[in-house]
Amino acid sequence: MKKYFVVDTASGQKYGPADVSTLNEWIAEGRMNAQSTLEDVETGERIVAHMVAGLSVGPAVPASGSYGEFQSPYPRAGVGGAAFSQYPPGIYFEFITKSWDYIKPNMGMWAVATIVFYVATMAVSMPFSMLAEMVGMGGAMAGGSAQINWGAYIGFQLIGYLVQGAVVVPLSAGMVSMAIEQIDGKPLNIATMFKPFQNFVPNAIGGIAFMFAIILGCLLCIVPGLYVLGRLSFTNILITEQKLSAGEGLNKSWETMAPFAWAMFGFYFVASLLASLGIFACCIGILVTAPILHVSLAQQYRVLFPDKPLATTSP
Numbered sequence: 534m535k536k537y538f539v540v541d542t543a544s545g546q547k548y549g550p551a552d553v554s555t556l557n558e559w560i561a562e563g564r565m566n567a568q569s570t571l572e573d574v575e576t577g578e579r580i581v582a583h584m585v586a587g588l589s590v591g592p593a594v595p596a597s598g599s600y601g602e603f604q605s606p607y608p609r610a611g612v613g614g615a616a617f618s619q620y621p622p623g624i625y626f627e628f629i630t631k632s633w634d635y636i637k638p639n640m641g642m643w644a645v646a647t648i649v650f651y652v653a654t655m656a657v658s659m660p661f662s663m664l665a666e667m668v669g670m671g672g673a674m675a676g677g678s679a680q681i682n683w684g685a686y687i688g689f690q691l692i693g694y695l696v697q698g699a700v701v702v703p704l705s706a707g708m709v710s711m712a713i714e715q716i717d718g719k720p721l722n723i724a725t726m727f728k729p730f731q732n733f734v735p736n737a738i739g740g741i742a743f744m745f746a747i748i749l750g751c752l753l754c755i756v757p758g759l760y761v762l763g764r765l766s767f768t769n770i771l772i773t774e775q776k777l778s779a780g781e782g783l784n785k786s787w788e789t790m791a792p793f794a795w796a797m798f799g800f801y802f803v804a805s806l807l808a809s810l811g812i813f814a815c816c817i818g819i820l821v822t823a824p825i826l827h828v829s830l831a832q833q834y835r836v837l838f839p840d841k842p843l844a845t846t847s848p
Contacts, residue, residue: 534552534553535552535553535573535574535575536549536550536551536552536574536575537549537550537551537552537556537571537572537573537574537585538550538551538571538572538574539551539556539559539564539565539569539570539571540569540570540571540572540579541570547572549574550574553585553586553587553588556571556582556585556588557587557588557589560582560588560589561589562718564718565582566582567581567582567583568581568582568583569581569582570582571585617716617832617835617836617839620836622793622836622837623793623796623836624793624796624797624799624800624833625832625833625836626799626800626803628829628832628833629800629803629804629807629825629829631832632804632824632825632828632829632832633825635712635715635716635828636821636824636825636828639715639721640821642721642723643721643820643821643824644820644821645723646708646711646723646726646824647819647820647823647824648820649723649726650704650705650708650726650823651819651823653700653701653704654697654701654704657696657697657700657701658693658696658697658701660693661689661690661692661693661696662689662690662693664689665685665686665687665688665689665690665693666686668682668685668686668689669681669682669683669684669685669686669687669688669689670682670686694744694745694748695741697740697744698737698740698741698742698743698744698745699736699737699740699741700737700740701740702736702739702740702741702743702744702769703729703730703733703736703737703739703740703769703773704726704727704729705769705827706729706736706740706769706770706772706773707725707726707727707728707729707730707773708726708824708827709770709827709830709831709834710725710726710728710729710770710773710774710831711723711725711726711827711831712824712827712828712830712831712832713774713831713834713835715828715831716828716831716832716835717835728773729769729772729773732772732773732776734779735772735777735778735779735782736769736772736773736779738779739768739769739772739779739782739783740768740769742768742779742783743765743768743769743783746761746765747761747762747765750762759795759798760794760795760798762797762798762801763790763793763794763795763796763797763798763801764786764787764790764791764794764797765783765786765787765790766786766790766797766801766830767785767786767789767790767830767834767837767838768782768783768786769782770830770834770838771785771786771838774834774838775838785838789837789838790837793837797833800829800833801826801830804825804826804829804830805826807822807825807826808822808823808824808825808826809822809823810822811823
């Protein structure tokens with residue numbers, strides 16, 4: 534059975550390969566049309582879609598108006614996001630700059646999601662930080678003779694970290710899930726950011742393990758913590774998207790990221806740095822820039838952890 538690549542002649546990107554049946558599905562989804570350029574996988578010959586027997590593309594020229602090669606830009610619906618089939622496993626810093634292509638048309642919804650995320654983060658983090666300061670350091674801060682109660686201070690801080698690991702880390706993974714749906718061509722849905730809580734216990738355990746692994750690594754002269762961040766960065770995203778247990782998510786991220794740990798740390802650092810730049814625009818700008826991290830991770834996830842094997846550039 535013949536297979537074809539769909540070619541975006543403007544960028545040179547190829548999507549597929551796909552047989553006629555799959556191409557008809559893409560037509561029905563609006564991912565290509567009668568004027569789309571196809572490339573025969575075996576011969577390399579390029580032809581226009583309406584010339585291929587069996588394709589339900591309708592007339593070669595639309596009845597009214599005109600349209601380009603694609604009715605809407607890739608990636609579109611479909612497991613894995615068709616545009617990411619061209620990338621072999623690796624870390625791609627270009628995804629950070631491409632994030633804006635996804636954020637810009639949905640800036641309002643991303644801003645609302647960011648507000649919800651930061652409000653939730655402060656709601657679960659601030660009480661324990663305040664208790665640590667008041668109970669653990671209250672007497673000393675007031676200028677009295679009381680010494681710092683290190684037990685209370687460290688205890689409340691640890692509880693705060695536990696809660697952040699159980700709530701904030703999964704919520705951040707939920708933001709990435711939002712972005713994954715978007716790059717897969719689905720409508721952006723703020724409710725998706727709460728998807729991790731449908732599998733709460735594994736996500737809570739995974740988030741706590743992720744956070745404390747990084748803290749422990751940083752206590753060992755910092756460098757090990759950065760390495761752990763690179764290898765465990767997809768833990769809660771995997772638990773959420775693939776419905777894994779905490780152990781499975783930790784292990785899959787750890788094993789898969791072994792060749793890319795330092796590159797992934799660099800990716801995470803750069804994406805986080807750019808995501809925080811909005812704070813210099815009277816803090817309001819963070820609502821626009823913060824999603825850069827989550828959208829960047831979503832694209833990287835689609836390359837490293839496809840739900841099923843992605844098509845390659847050969848049949």
